Amino acid sequence: MWRYALRRLLQAVPVFIGTTLLIYLLVFALPGDPIQAMAGDKPVPDTVLHTLRERYNLNDPLLEQYGKYMWGLLVHGDLGENYDGQKVSAMLGGRWAVTAKLAVTAWVFELLLGITLGVWAGLRRGKLADTLVLGGTTLLIAVPVFVVGYTAQILLGVRWPIFPSAGIDDGWPYSYLLPGMVLGSFGLSYVARLTRTSLAENLRADYVRTARAKGLSRSRVVVRHGLRNSLIPVVTYLGVDFGALMGGAIVTEGIFNLPGVGQQVFQSIQLKEGPVVVGAVTLLVLVFILVNLVVDLVYGLLDPRIRYD
Amino acid sequence: MKPLLEVSDLRVAFTVRGREVRAVNGLSYTLAAGETLAVLGESGSGKSVAAQAVMGILDTPPARITGGSVKLDGTELLGLPEKERRRVRGDRIAMVFQDALTALNPVIPVGAQLAEMYRAHRGAGRKEARAKAVELMERVAIPSAATRLGDYPHQFSGGQRQRIMIAMALALEPDVLIADEPTTALDVTVQAQIMRLLARLRDELGMGLVLITHDLGVVAGIADRTVVMYAGTVAERASARDLYARPAHPYTVGLLASVPRLDQDAGRLEPVRGTPPDPAALPSGCPFRPRCPRAEAVCAEKEPPLVAVAPGHEAACHFAAEVYAGEMEADSGR
Numbered sequence: 044m045w046r047y048a049l050r051r052l053l054q055a056v057p058v059f060i061g062t063t064l065l066i067y068l069l070v071f072a073l074p075g076d077p078i079q080a081m082a083g084d085k086p087v088p089d090t091v092l093h094t095l096r097e098r099y100n101l102n103d104p105l106l107e108q109y110g111k112y113m114w115g116l117l118v119h120g121d122l123g124e125n126y127d128g129q130k131v132s133a134m135l136g137g138r139w140a141v142t143a144k145l146a147v148t149a150w151v152f153e154l155l156l157g158i159t160l161g162v163w164a165g166l167r168r169g170k171l172a173d174t175l176v177l178g179g180t181t182l183l184i185a186v187p188v189f190v191v192g193y194t195a196q197i198l199l200g201v202r203w204p205i206f207p208s209a210g211i212d213d214g215w216p217y218s219y220l221l222p223g224m225v226l227g228s229f230g231l232s233y234v235a236r237l238t239r240t241s242l243a244e245n246l247r248a249d250y251v252r253t254a255r256a257k258g259l260s261r262s263r264v265v266v267r268h269g270l271r272n273s274l275i276p277v278v279t280y281l282g283v284d285f286g287a288l289m290g291g292a293i294v295t296e297g298i299f300n301l302p303g304v305g306q307q308v309f310q311s312i313q314l315k316e317g318p319v320v321v322g323a324v325t326l327l328v329l330v331f332i333l334v335n336l337v338v339d340l341v342y343g344l345l346d347p348r349i350r351y352d
Numbered sequence: 353m354k355p356l357l358e359v360s361d362l363r364v365a366f367t368v369r370g371r372e373v374r375a376v377n378g379l380s381y382t383l384a385a386g387e388t389l390a391v392l393g394e395s396g397s398g399k400s401v402a403a404q405a406v407m408g409i410l411d412t413p414p415a416r417i418t419g420g421s422v423k424l425d426g427t428e429l430l431g432l433p434e435k436e437r438r439r440v441r442g443d444r445i446a447m448v449f450q451d452a453l454t455a456l457n458p459v460i461p462v463g464a465q466l467a468e469m470y471r472a473h474r475g476a477g478r479k480e481a482r483a484k485a486v487e488l489m490e491r492v493a494i495p496s497a498a499t500r501l502g503d504y505p506h507q508f509s510g511g512q513r514q515r516i517m518i519a520m521a522l523a524l525e526p527d528v529l530i531a532d533e534p535t536t537a538l539d540v541t542v543q544a545q546i547m548r549l550l551a552r553l554r555d556e557l558g559m560g561l562v563l564i565t566h567d568l569g570v571v572a573g574i575a576d577r578t579v580v581m582y583a584g585t586v587a588e589r590a591s592a593r594d595l596y597a598r599p600a601h602p603y604t605v606g607l608l609a610s611v612p613r614l615d616q617d618a619g620r621l622e623p624v625r626g627t628p629p630d631p632a633a634l635p636s637g638c639p640f641r642p643r644c645p646r647a648e649a650v651c652a653e654k655e656p657p658l659v660a661v662a663p664g665h666e667a668a669c670h671f672a673a674e675v676y677a678g679e680m681e682a683d684s685g686r
Binding site: 248249250252253254255256257258259260263267268271272345346347348 | 404407409438439440441442443446447449451454455456457458459460461468469472473504506517520521
């Protein structure tokens with residue numbers, strides 16, 4: 044298994060290089076000069092322009108810029124410096140904690156409620172519970188996140204102030220509950236539907252019939268013999284989705300005014316702050332790769348037929 | 353002698369898209385301790401459904417037991433509350449399924465699947481159940497059982513898997529074992545081993561064995577009595593010896609003619625013509641009529657009752673006596 048993990052990590056190297064290069068090229072291919080962008084309408088003196096362009100390697104060919112950036116990142120662990128002189132790592136530092144807390148909250152919400160609803164519906168196929176879950180999840184998938192977000196904020200944050208409506212003043216978990224639910228609502232729907240279908244299918248399997256023939260209790264038949272096999276596709280989704288939650292919180296962070304990475308990336312794209320965007324996304328890619336590796340290893344625990352060699 | 357298991361007039365129906373499909377239409381048999389009863393029939397004859405109804409593991413709905421009775425040691429099982437029924441299942445009546453690869457849970461080690469029987473029914477501790485599991489695996493001749501406890505079903509050969517399946521069914525030394533096509537998924541040589549194992553364990557434990565199969569060859573070596581099922585009903589009931597020697601139902605005659613025999617030069621094998629009837633639209637009268645070379649007008653009008661042609665030998669055919677007397681054999685040119 045360790046050899047497998049190592050090989051997967053090695054395979055991650057070209058993935059990492061490919062994705063970061065693509066992001067780098069995209070960000071720096073944006074039209075307009077980033078130094079000029081900082082000054083807005085005012086003219087920038089040639090000497091200043093020249094000095095800054097030198098300092099941030101902007102006169103080098105793009106690939107060389109990328110090379111220098113990666114060298115700094117991999118050898119010195121340095122995410123570089125924004126054009127206003129701030130260290131990118133310092134700009135993102137505290138924001139990672141906010142984004143991670145939000146993602147974890149959303150993820151736990153997806154996991155617990157999604158699987159619970161899925162089991163509930165899967166055991167009552169064709170009945171009212173099943174119809175409710177299917178209808179409700181379809182609605183959540185169909186409605187855009189900003190509609191869900193503002194609606195939840197107005198109803199549960201303002202009209203009936205059960206949760207804080209915005210900001211992080213109440214700390215984790217309280218401030219993160221409502222945004223977490225909004226962010227996780229999409230994934231929740233998928234988890235519930237996957238669990239439902241997968242469980243309903245597995246309950247028809249031969250080995251579940253065997254489990255019943257053994258005279259086991261219904262709960263034992265469902266949980267031990269039905270659910271465990273049903274969770275394999277769900278784990279896949281939850282794994283991939285954790286990465287998506289980390290990176291996909293821009294809208295939610297905006298609605299609930301959470302100072303996370305998403306908000307920073309959004310601002311930086313508008314201000315053409317390439318180093319910040321590249322730095323944030325590069326770290327997201329790393330998170331994605333690691334989470335996927337963990338998911339693949341967890342597979343082996345759920346399904347012994349998968350072999351790592 | 354009082355029968356151990358007594359199934360009488362068992363009826364099972366399914367509701368499929370609003371239509372009623374009658375899968376079992378009045379199956380009756382008895383089984384004594386230490387005896388082997390073979391239930392013969394082709395796919396769709398209702399033999400597996402009937403077995404699952406006896407076990408109480410049919411999905412209800414869509415299935416519905418519409419009549420009849422299943423008695424174990426004189427106790428009626430149908431209509432027993434699920435909690436009590438569950439105690440019977442696996443403990444007093446156990447079942448072996450056709451394909452052990454799919455019938456065993458692929459993601460749980462076999463040792464745990466065996467131990468589960470003792471833990472669920474006997475409240476055994478982890479260690480005790482584990483020791484019992486090793487004993488079981490040794491009993492069905494799995495080599496180095498203790499070290500293979502943690503292995504998963506896919507790590508065993510097909511024959512070994514079926515042995516483990518049998519071990520699991522026999523864990524609590526049941527009174528009745530129902531084996532539903534236990535050798536169909538196996539090689540011929542392994543089939544013989546499994547049948548010998550079943551016969552040995554039947555004798556050791558003194559249990560009654562219900563062997564469900566479509567394979568006449570499997571039946572011959574082990575069964576005491578046979579029931580031939582067709583379209584959910586009993587076509588013929590006889591001792592295994594009588595059934596082979598002098599079948600009294602045209603369907604049984606057809607089945608026997610379609611099996612190659614070493615002691616006779618049969619020339620071309622005669623298949624039973626046609627296909628089994630759709631249980632949702634059974635023909636009037638005798639269900640075998642459309643495929644029967646012997647059919648006459650009366651067969652479409654009246655459903656034939658089971659009539660005795662000899663002591664312990666019954667067939668549901670208007671012409672049972674004639675068939676029994678050997679008319680069919682002359683017809684089929686043997």
